[in-house]
Amino acid sequence: MSTEDAPGIASVEGLQRALGLQMELTAIVTRGGGVQRLLTGWQHQTGEAVAVFDRLGRPLGRSTAFLPETLTAVGEALAESRPRLGRSIHLHPGTEALAGQAVEIVSFAGNDTVRGYLARVASGEESASLTVDSLCSLLALEYERHWLLDEPARRKRAEQLGRVLELGDDGGALALIRGLGINVDEVRGLAIEARHETHAEVLVDDLAAILNTTLIRHRGRIVECLVFSDPRQTLLDYQLDVPMGTGTPVHPRHAARSMRQAALALGTSQRIGVPIEYQDGATHEFLSRVASPDYLEAFVEAVLSPIEHARNGDVLLRTLFTWLIERRSVEATATRMRVHRHTIRNRIQRIAQLTGHDLEGIEAQTELWLALKARGFQEIESASPNG
Template identity: 30%
Template structure:
């Protein structure tokens, strides 16, 4: 524990006497320094035991008050006045005592048989012993952490050893912020069945987005200080959440904790390889052509995925080695509970439950890689969904983000890839006659609605809140003005594409 004034006063060999502010002896002492300067404050850093014989100090109330205030403002821990037969003072002068009392700065005296160097040695010996004890505590914490990590009891044992050594609560989460091990958090309400509190989850996601490159900390309401550290060797495997304020002496054990937890997560990753191969084989069984609904559900049951519908994902980790593709597959396998993942024909393929935010997962575990997301289908139709997902990889590469089935529509692709001026010109060329004849836009609006409803007069009139005869009259007029024939496939497609371009051009963000 730190050295305090009371500890020095208690050392009988120093013969220190307290003559002012005896109620302030709980102050810590950082060093001992002798000076006869009248303004020593600029040479102090705080916490010093400032020793003087008062050689140059005029013992007037004004001079003593200025001297004491200068020392106190600089953070001096206490003043020590040396007394002796051949020294300026044989007892503490009243003006100096009064000034020290007024400033709340302890004033001690030391007799001439105790040289200042003896006080200095005592202070630095005590500080050295304090540092030695702190180092012993650090090494003891490291030994306890190492022993726990080597016990074979996993992440929880290591976290418990950390809490015992430091009193700082801790948790390990996966890359999505889901807790997988914790210690010392039982009494913290926000860490309940729902997982991490929102503020902590946000911090975890912030660090996860940086990979292994950094950490973050913040104050989190009732939790106090929260710090998040990345875990892993060459790839991010998890995150460490520390709840509480770390003392300076806790920093070295904290670094050891990060290393030990990273090793454990890497060990788990290697140990999970047989399970990943098993699940890859299950995915191959599910994707067998002509698989029955019963067999598909049996495969999902073995995988632990209880879902009536599934979605498929295809990711192209192009530019990476086969080993890195396997790493991406392993990351996805951790991120999708019960999901089936494999590497096949250079792509990472997955079948997952329909309740996952696949865009969020892909942004975290396959950031920047072209990816296609197939439609939700019954398990026995997963092969068809995956076929669409694989086809969408090329679309994703052009879009610059994961592509879903709905983004394969021709109008969407034209809007994403085509020149906007050319598209607008195309729509104006097809719909220009309607714009001129009907500035209100009713003709174009009716035509677009009729085409979107597949030519249903009842649905068109319902959506537009007009009589079906009104809708029919508008469509007939539109055909006369444009010279198009709705029975002609090319004409009908041109009209549909032109109206869709108009709709998309008006949509927010286009």
């Protein structure tokens, strides 16, 4: 690792290309593209992979070609030394983490104060080298616009999100979102528990920028926002190690529903210690995560033990699982398991006797299905032949 002065002036042709690149980047910011699109635009125009870090050296975003291992290497370098304004740090491609990539790290500032750092896999292209300062200026502008929100701006965003959620699943929420200039096909809720209230305030500022959302607020330690693209990779790069829940992507008119899902997922994340994504149509999986391990094991034992402990119990369980998948069709179950339909019918009758349930009842089917899924049954298991 070495520290060097910023690059000097290049050729007239390079300056012309740099001017075009600067205009393209400015247009991205003018259109409200946000930090992520700015990084993506740079990579598209120059071929250079780039990433942004906050003033503490934490990753805030990267273009697709900026490798995760390189992101980690840069973060470690910034933990040791950070470039002052007007200077840069060069990481030479001698380590395995850099995967043969030479990385330049420069700072960007607002009001003569370092706000963050730009890391680029330098290509040596004149126009890219000449336009780095412009990219840093635009990043600083985005920082001022999103990260350094004053209290009235924070209140306004919180109020806007609150209004969207209060309108619920009707056309009013869609009209409000459109009125805010947000023209997207889907949104999803995100709920995060910060370490403390000050951390929540920092997250509101950071997430507004890196997720490019104006619909964000915090209530105590809980940060809530609506995002307009999949946030998982961005949050992974940000290295956020606190409980968080994500709702399913929905049409903007159903934003409140996705936020409710995110809140439920956050509750599970708080208990088991990993990020949770709510899954529509997979309630059994979600409930399995919500329940405590002791309760879940007791539930499964109570429901399935009469079948498990019976003769050929494993075959009966696979038959039951397949029968439920095949919507209680004896013929389809027999075909899938490659046995005679009379065999399947006899097994289902035996299961009904063992459990004491009418297997045509929805409550019995739901209970048995949840128990089978909690036991780890997957659809592929039911394809095994059982003669």
